Amino acid sequence: MRFLRRSGTDEADPTEVGDHTEPVDDDPTAGSATSRGHTPGKGRPTPKRREAEGRRRGPIAPPPRTTREAIRRNRELRKKNPVSKEERREAARERRERMMAGDERYLLPRDRGPVKAYVRDLVDSRRNVLGLFMPMAILVFVTLLVPIPAVQTYATLLTTVVLLLMIFEGFLNGRRITKAAREKFPKETIRGASLGWYAFVRASQIRKLRVPKPRVRPGQPIG
Secondary structure, eight states, rough: OSSSSOOSSSSOOOOHHTTSSSSOOSSSSSHHHHHHHHHOOOOSSSOHHHHHHHHHOOOOOOOOOHHHHHHHHHOOOOOOSSSHHHHHHHHHHHHEEEEHHHHHHHHOOGGGSSHHHHHHHHTTOHHHOGGHHHHHHHHHHHHHHSSOOOHHHHHHHHHHHHHHOOOHHHHHHHHHHHHHHHHOTTTTTOHHHHHHHHHHHHHOOOOGGGGGSSSTTTTOOEE
16 A cells, blocks of 8 residues: 555556556466366266266167067168178077077067966976867868868868867866966966967977977976
8 A cells, every 4th residue: 555645657666566466477378288287077977887888879679579570670780780691690590599498588578477488388298189280280281182072071070070179178278277377376467368378379389399499398297
């Protein structure tokens, strides 16, 4: 603070000016060097690698519900990520093997779950008349090619009898398997018609062509 007023021609005291002004840096490169060496904070925590990859990839698509949807999705993936024929064959072979082995990740939705696995074991543990369904269909086709009326008549009669036995056996198996499944899994919601039809379709297939493969032998007890 100045007590005596001076004329405008007097030079300013450098010590007095320093009290009211900020020091000036003579080096013009000092500020730029400081700004280059200093990294400002982002204001948020650095995301983990798993989270960053998840955001890049996007949400995981749900598993296909039908075979047609799985084929369509495979075609889209091949267009986006073209691979060689050998790699596609190897991937298809691996999926087939895991599906036949009963791996839940590769089964269709209709075959997933412990209830369906239990039903398959019950069906596979017995020999059923329904197993003759496909052979009988082939027999009927061959009979139509034979120009002998007597052969066609007896073949038609035999096919009708076998079909009636199949329907009767399928009805009994459906009731038996549904009852056993409800006792085995009391907390599960089990629809008798749906489970009975699933057992019917499984039993009507040739044993070697069933997907997934049978885990039990005929006559083996199921707990």
